[in-house]
Amino acid sequence: MNDNIESLRARHAALCEQEPKLRIRERAQRLGATEAELVAANCGVESIELTGTAQALFRELGTLGQVMALSRNDWCVHERHGAYTNIQAEGPVGIVLGPDIDLRMFFGSWKYFYAVIENGRHSIQFFDKTGEAVHKVYRTEHSDAAAWDAFVAKLGVPEKTAVMREAIAPAIEAENADDAAALRAHWLSLKDTHDFFTMLRQFKVSRMGALRAAGEDLAQRVAGDAVESTLARAAETELPIMCFVANRGIVQIHTGPVKKLVRTGPWYNVLDEKFNLHLNTEAVASSWVVNKPTSDGWVTSLELYDANGEMIVQFFGERKPGKPELPAWRELMTSLCAQPLAA
Structure with a gap:
């Protein structure tokens, strides 16, 4: 060793x-x-x-x-x-619910x-x-x-244990929905955005497979520069947003405005006092506006995916359960779409 x-x-x-x-x-x-x-x-x-x-x-x-x-x-x-x-970390799933640091942890791996x-x-x-x-x-x-x-x-401990790489079994999911009509019907019955992942597991389909199957009024591919125009508009109008970045062990969330936007080579950056985002736009293979029904009304997101169909980053308008989506965010999302969204 x-x-x-x-x-x-x-x-x-x-x-x-x-x-x-x-x-x-x-x-x-x-x-x-x-x-x-x-x-x-x-x-x-x-x-x-x-x-x-x-x-x-x-x-x-x-x-x-x-x-x-x-x-x-x-x-x-x-x-x-x-x-x-507000740290809650007892079991396999944990959360941090501070006004600045907002996390969802999945401790299994x-x-x-x-x-x-x-x-x-x-x-x-x-x-x-x-x-x-x-x-x-x-x-x-x-x-x-x-x-x-x-x-x-x-x-801290005086001696280190050896790092032994272990594989993590990939999720068993299809790239295309077996029953697109059933998936769409289930999608239309959603009451909470958090139920979306449960739907994917139920239908054993990848997120990208679900987007392709749902219909353009629920999931619509948009221009590759949608993220830049969205962030620029949010900065210009002081529209508060939510930005989610995840890997297999954690989701980290920013809620609030964005102000300073800077391009550095392939990286598009938010460089604010409390929040920095560094996004390699060359890796974005597709951008989607995704439209979900909830008990508080329709909720739309801008989602960016890489060539393997893995989500890179996800944006919403600022909202909390019990509050409807910001009209300005909804207007911004619909302006990106060539076809009407379900409403």
């Missing part, structure tokens, strides 16, 4: 010398390793393994004060500043946890059993540094 770690460190050092601007996720991919393996081996970082379950660690995050929460997938990074409050220092920057990092990063918490100038150090001292 030590020989493997030393070999990984040597290969990592050579890569950093050749391409010093690569981020750790990119370096792991180049080396045929996982990000957790690089962190555990102290490749470009200093790390301390944290003991306990993900749930137990999450219940302690509220002690750290103001931090930056980061969740991402391959094509989109969601960063939100605030404090972890979470396995490796570290306190990390990289270029002087402190973070708490959570990885799943494949070695992929699920969620990171960064210390900022507004964090409680003493509480942070106490957190690491309390939960």
Whole structure:
């Protein structure tokens, strides 16, 4: 094991010398390793393994004060500043319902946890059993540094366990609906947007398969630049939105306005004081306006998918259960559509 770690460190050092601007996720991919393996081996970082379950660690995050929460997938990074409050993390599913940090955690695959220092920057990092990063918490100038150090001292262990990659079985789902009419009828009977995932499991169909089967009044493909025009319009009109970014272990949500929009190469960015979004628009294979009935009226979203049919990011107008959709958001979504939406 030590020989493997030393070999990984040597290969990592050579890569950093050749391409010093690569981020750790990119370096792991180049080396045929996982990000957790690089962190555990102290490749470009200093790390301390944290003991306990993900749930137990999450219940302690509220002690750290103001931090930056980061969740991402391959094509989109969601960063939100605030404090972890109203933490509910007892079973396989957890939630954080603070006014700034808003999360849904699915702990089933979470396995490796570290306190990390990289270029002087402190973070708490959570990885799943494949070695992929699920969620990171960064210390900022507004964090409680003493509480942070106490957190690491309390939960850190002197020896690290080896990172052993485990496969996660993919969901069994069809790319096309077997009975499009039945799926559409079920879709039209929805009372809550959260019931959509249950519908997909019931029909054993992928999300993209459901969108293709539903009919254009329920799911309509729109122009590839829809995300840029949507965010630009939201910024211009101060329209508050909700932005969801997910991986298999977590969903991170921003609710509120967006202001500063900046294009940097393939990345389209929101660079606001409390919220940053980094979206690789070159990875967007299709964009959809999705229309769902609820007990509060119709709710529309803009959803972006990659070439494999995986969702990259999802946008709604700001809303809460019991409140109808913002008319300005509905108008914005319908303006993207060539065909009328069900209403």
